[in-house]
Amino acid sequence: MNLRDKLKAIERPKVKVSVQETAPQSKPVFVDCWRRQSTHAASGYPIRRETVMLMQGECMPEDFSPERILYLDTETTGLMGAGTVAFEVGLGWQEGDAFHVRQLVMRDYPEERFLLEEIVRTAERFDVICSFNGKTFDLPLLKNRFIMNRIRTACLDKPHIDLLHIARRVWKLRLKRCNLTNLEEALLGVPRVDDLPGAQVPERFFSYLKNGDFSLLNDVLEHNEQDIVSLQNLLSHMCRMYENPEQLRFDEDVYSMGVALERFHHGEEARRCYGLAGGTMHAASQSRLASSYRRAGEKEAAVRVWKEMIRCREGGTAPYVELAKHYEHAAKDYDAALQMVREALIRLSEPTLFEDASVQDERNALQYRYERLKRKANARMND
Numbered sequence: 001m002n003l004r005d006k007l008k009a010i011e012r013p014k015v016k017v018s019v020q021e022t023a024p025q026s027k028p029v030f031v032d033c034w035r036r037q038s039t040h041a042a043s044g045y046p047i048r049r050e051t052v053m054l055m056q057g058e059c060m061p062e063d064f065s066p067e068r069i070l071y072l073d074t075e076t077t078g079l080m081g082a083g084t085v086a087f088e089v090g091l092g093w094q095e096g097d098a099f100h101v102r103q104l105v106m107r108d109y110p111e112e113r114f115l116l117e118e119i120v121r122t123a124e125r126f127d128v129i130c131s132f133n134g135k136t137f138d139l140p141l142l143k144n145r146f147i148m149n150r151i152r153t154a155c156l157d158k159p160h161i162d163l164l165h166i167a168r169r170v171w172k173l174r175l176k177r178c179n180l181t182n183l184e185e186a187l188l189g190v191p192r193v194d195d196l197p198g199a200q201v202p203e204r205f206f207s208y209l210k211n212g213d214f215s216l217l218n219d220v221l222e223h224n225e226q227d228i229v230s231l232q233n234l235l236s237h238m239c240r241m242y243e244n245p246e247q248l249r250f251d252e253d254v255y256s257m258g259v260a261l262e263r264f265h266h267g268e269e270a271r272r273c274y275g276l277a278g279g280t281m282h283a284a285s286q287s288r289l290a291s292s293y294r295r296a297g298e299k300e301a302a303v304r305v306w307k308e309m310i311r312c313r314e315g316g317t318a319p320y321v322e323l324a325k326h327y328e329h330a331a332k333d334y335d336a337a338l339q340m341v342r343e344a345l346i347r348l349s350e351p352t353l354f355e356d357a358s359v360q361d362e363r364n365a366l367q368y369r370y371e372r373l374k375r376k377a378n379a380r381m382n383d
Contacts, residue, residue: 032114042094042098043237044236049061051242054269056161056166069128071092072134091228092231105221107214123158128158131231133164163234170238170257181195251278270292290309294326317347323337338374
């Protein structure tokens with residue numbers, strides 16, 4: 001290229017390359033959380049203050065009312081410590097014959113504050129909170145999120161009915177596992193069909209955050225809604241069982257109810273349950289019944305129960321030992337106490353197919369008691 005051609009190339013106008021400009025996307029505006037409300041039939045059996053206190057072992061408000069109970073359940077992003085967030089919260093309450101369920105979802109993390117503020121507005125209308133394992137999980141989690149969002153936690157500082165603890169005290173002996181699904185089927189006769197396992201809930205939420213498909217949360221919402229409805233049905237069922245223990249079908253349940261009532265110092269109600277328990281739980285129930293009488297100072301009633309256990313050959317050597325203690329310490333009748341120990345040793349010497357080390361330990365303890373009672377009896381004769 002000569003000099004002339006180079007000069008022409010310099011003078012040639014540059015071609016302007018058009019670039020299609022795209023308007024910058026505006027940031028999404030978060031002004032509220034997602035919410036849904038549904039209505040169901042309220043449970044028919046009344047929930048009374050006195051019965052709840054029997055089950056809970058804690059005082060309830062003087063103006064207690066079933067319509068002032070807030071049922072609460074959360075669905076969370078997992079068990080990640082301080083980073084765990086309740087992305088969905090179900091709230092339920094009774095109005096007359098209707099039971100309302102309100103579900104709140106944060107569609108993204110900036111909506112968490114709106115969700116929490118709605119919980120505050122709702123909770124302030126109620127006197128009692130009812131949950132399933134809420135004392136250990138749901139409420140501590142929500143309080144932590146309130147603090148992180150600089151929201152006061154006072155709305156959650158109310159008497160709390162935790163159905164998990166009540167259920168374990170009464171039904172764990174028979175059912176072993178007292179999760180909500182198992183209780184629904186065993187106690188309410190309502191098995192869940194195609195229910196989303198709780199372990200998959202966090203995965204659903206994170207998948208939704210990635211692709212924006214809200215339908216991924218439909219199963220989560222159905223799972224949570226049934227949880228809330230079951231809370232009221234389960235509380236109502238528990239109240240009916242505590243007020244009518246004779247309606248309990250299984251001896252393990254009525255025995256366990258007696259133990260729970262005795263733990264909260266409701267002796268008369270506990271004895272009623274012990275008197276109802278039969279079958280494989282009869283001996284254990286009678287033993288606890290006698291112990292209840294003894295602690296209450298009703299010694300003759302306790303003696304009658306122990307003698308009846310011996311007559312029915314129940315409880316192994318335990319009733320003999322208890323009678324020996326009574327005759328030694330309360331009645332000061334060493335001869336009668338010695339006779340009880342002799343009979344216990346005879347009972348223990350009966351042939352069995354299996355004999356473990358505990359039998360020999362029991363035999364040694366009885367022999368030691370026998371020798372001590374002999375010394376006491378001889379000392380009295382020599383006085």
